[in-house]
Amino acid sequence: AQSVTQPDIHITVSEGASLELRCNYSYGATPYLFWYVQSPGQGLQLLLKYFSGDTLVQGIKGFEAEFKRSQSSFNLRKPSVHWSDAAEYFCAVAAMFSGGYNKLIFGAGTRLAVHP
Amino acid sequence: GAGVSQSPRYKVAKRGQDVALRCDPISGHVSLFWYQQALGQGPEFLTYFQNEAQLDKSGLPSDRFFAERPEGSVSTLKIQRTQQEDSAVYLCASSSKQGRGTDTQYFGPGTRLTVL
Numbered sequence: 001a002q003s004v005t006q007p008d009i010h011i012t013v014s015e016g017a018s019l020e021l022r023c024n025y026s027y028g029a030t031p032y033l034f035w036y037v038q039s040p041g042q043g044l045q046l047l048l049k050y051f052s053g054d055t056l057v058q059g060i061k062g063f064e065a066e067f068k069r070s071q072s073s074f075n076l077r078k079p080s081v082h083w084s085d086a087a088e089y090f091c092a093v094a095a096m097f098s099g100g101y102n103k104l105i106f107g108a109g110t111r112l113a114v115h116p
Numbered sequence: 117g118a119g120v121s122q123s124p125r126y127k128v129a130k131r132g133q134d135v136a137l138r139c140d141p142i143s144g145h146v147s148l149f150w151y152q153q154a155l156g157q158g159p160e161f162l163t164y165f166q167n168e169a170q171l172d173k174s175g176l177p178s179d180r181f182f183a184e185r186p187e188g189s190v191s192t193l194k195i196q197r198t199q200q201e202d203s204a205v206y207l208c209a210s211s212s213k214q215g216r217g218t219d220t221q222y223f224g225p226g227t228r229l230t231v232l
Binding site (some may be wrong): 107 | 147159164166172175179200220222
């Protein structure tokens with residue numbers, strides 16, 4: 001069965017420090033992978049996505065993620081965190097079903113706190 | 117144009133009441149998804165529409181949950197005889213094409229339902 005695991009429930013970093021959020025997936029075929037961010041009281045905003053090709057993908061707000069098939073991972077990184085990055089981050093995989101459509105399967109999320 | 121909108125943003129219901137949650141997708145978007153997000157969890161798929169056709173309702177927790185999209189645009193998620201375990205944020209997402217894995221899903225702000 002398809003699944004997404006985000007091993008870190010909470011992460012705290014200092015402003016200006018680097019960040020890596022971990023994501024592992026379980027999916028039989030080539031995965032379509034996404035990272036979304038959710039600020040309090042807000043919906044989900046897409047940060048970046050991977051479909052194929054270059055395994056290092058760039059997203060908005062200075063985020064990037066690297067797809068590693070051998071490790072079934074899609075970790076999110078940012079070289080220098082800003083206080084406004086404090087939010088909850090969700091990794092997701094698009095799982096295809098027999099009707100030819102996809103639904104997103106999300107991890108439980110990682111809550112990021114940023115110290116000044 | 118405007119993004120996905122949902123109303124109401126907050127709903128408090130007494131146990132046993134019926135509620136209706138509305139989603140206005142991005143104009144022209146073919147696909148519409150409903151997700152349920154329990155506190156501290158990632159969103160979980162409820163149901164999927166392609167235009168007015170409900171192609172997948174496998175995620176609806178019980179027969180008390182009902183969704184419709186009669187004209188292929190606005191959708192309503194109805195919960196009958198609400199229970200405390202229905203308390204969650206209900207997210208709506210739309211995408212421009214037919215739900216393929218490469219299609220970006222755009223999320224609304226959600227409706228936070230609290231059942232007392």
